[in-house]
Amino acid sequence: MAPSQPELHDHLADKHFNAIAKVIESRVGIKLPQTKRTMVEGRLRKRVRALGLTGLRAYGAHLFERDGLDDELVHLIDCVTTNKTDFFREPSHFEFLRDVAVPQLTLRHGGRAPNLKVWSAASSTGAEAYTAAMVLQDLVATGKVGRFAILGTDISTEVLKEARSAIYPRAFVAPVPSPMQQRYLMRSKDPREDVVRVAPELRRQVNFERLNLMDESYPFDRDVDVIFCRNVLIYFDRPTQQAVLSRLAAHLRPGGYLMLGHSESMAGAGVDRLRSVAPTVYQAGAAVSGRSAA
Numbered sequence: 001m002a003p004s005q006p007e008l009h010d011h012l013a014d015k016h017f018n019a020i021a022k023v024i025e026s027r028v029g030i031k032l033p034q035t036k037r038t039m040v041e042g043r044l045r046k047r048v049r050a051l052g053l054t055g056l057r058a059y060g061a062h063l064f065e066r067d068g069l070d071d072e073l074v075h076l077i078d079c080v081t082t083n084k085t086d087f088f089r090e091p092s093h094f095e096f097l098r099d100v101a102v103p104q105l106t107l108r109h110g111g112r113a114p115n116l117k118v119w120s121a122a123s124s125t126g127a128e129a130y131t132a133a134m135v136l137q138d139l140v141a142t143g144k145v146g147r148f149a150i151l152g153t154d155i156s157t158e159v160l161k162e163a164r165s166a167i168y169p170r171a172f173v174a175p176v177p178s179p180m181q182q183r184y185l186m187r188s189k190d191p192r193e194d195v196v197r198v199a200p201e202l203r204r205q206v207n208f209e210r211l212n213l214m215d216e217s218y219p220f221d222r223d224v225d226v227i228f229c230r231n232v233l234i235y236f237d238r239p240t241q242q243a244v245l246s247r248l249a250a251h252l253r254p255g256g257y258l259m260l261g262h263s264e265s266m267a268g269a270g271v272d273r274l275r276s277v278a279p280t281v282y283q284a285g286a287a288v289s290g291r292s293a294a
C-alpha cells in the first residue's frame with residue numbers, strides 16, 4: 001500500500017490495542033477494556049492525521065515497532081483521558097466549602113479570616129478550580145477569607161492549555177449564577193465570538209501544572225486546606241485508588257478537607273487520617289507521624 005493511501009479497514013491491530021491498554025494502565029492507571037476500543041480508535045484518528053500516517057495499523061506500528069512511543073505518549077494520554085467537567089459540578093461541595101469548611105478553618109485560625117490553599121487534583125479544563133475561585137473570592141469580598149491560592153493539576157497537557165487560557169464557550173458557563181458571571185467572567189470584545197474569559201482577578205490566584213496522580217509522590221505543599229479529587233478515581237483499580245488517596249491525605253493540613261466525586265468513596269481505602277464528615281467529603285486528623293503538616 002502506498003504511504004499516502006488511507007487504510008481500507010482502519011483499526012488497530014489486536015496486539016497494538018493490547019499494548020496501548022497495557023501502557024495506559026501502567027502509566028496513567030486507566031483501564032482500557034475491549035469495550036473502549038471503538039472510542040479509543042475514534043480519538044486516535046486525529047493523531048494518525050497529525051502524524052501523516054495511513055491509518056491506525058500504521059499508528060500502532062509507529063508506536064511499538066519504530067520506537068515512537070516515548071514521543072507520542074503525551075498525545076496518547078490526551079486521547080484516552082475523559083475530561084468531562086462543568087462549572088459548579090456537584091454543587092453541594094461548593095456549598096460545603098462556603099458554609100462549613102471556611103467557618104471551620106476560621107475557628108482553627110483563632111477566628112481570623114484564613115488564607116487558604118486549595119488543590120483541584122484532576123482539574124481537566126479548569127472549571128472546578130475557577131468555581132472554587134469564584135466562591136472564595138466572594139468570601140474575600142465579605143472579609144471571611146484573607147487570601148487564597150488554587151492549584152489545578154492534570155495529566156493531560158491539552159486540558160491544561162485550556163485551563164490556563166481560561167476561555168470558555170458561553171454555553172459552558174451557564175451553571176455559573178448570573179451575579180458571579182457579571183463579577184468574574186468577561187465577554188469577548190468581538191461579538192461574533194461566543195466565549196467568555198475568567199477575570200484576571202481570579203486568574204491571578206489560580207495556577208495549573210501537570211501531575212500524574214500515579215506518581216510515587218507529589219511535589220506540592222503539605223498544608224493544603226481543601227483538595228478536590230473528583231471523578232478521576234473511578235477510572236482506577238482499588239489498589240491505585242488507595243495509593244492515590246493516602247498520598248493526597250498526606251498533603252492536607254490537620255482539619256483540611258478532601259472532596260471526592262459523588263459516585264466515589266473512601267470506603268475500604270484504609271486511610272486512617274481521613275474521616276467522613278458529609279457525603280463524599282472527608283476531613284484530615286493529625287498529620288501522619290514523621291511528616292510535617294505545615
Ligand SMILES: C[S@@+](CC[C@H](N)C(=O)[O-])C[C@H]1O[C@@H](n2cnc3c(N)ncnc32)[C@H](O)[C@@H]1O
Nearest residue numbers: 028081084085122124155156212213230231232
Ligand atoms: C472526568 S475529568 C474530572 C474533572 C473534574 N475533577 C470534575 O469533576 O469535573 C477527569 C480528569 O482526570 C484526569 N486524569 C486521568 N488520569 C489521571 C492521572 N493518572 N493523573 C492526573 N490526572 C488524571 C483526566 O485527564 C481528566 O481531565
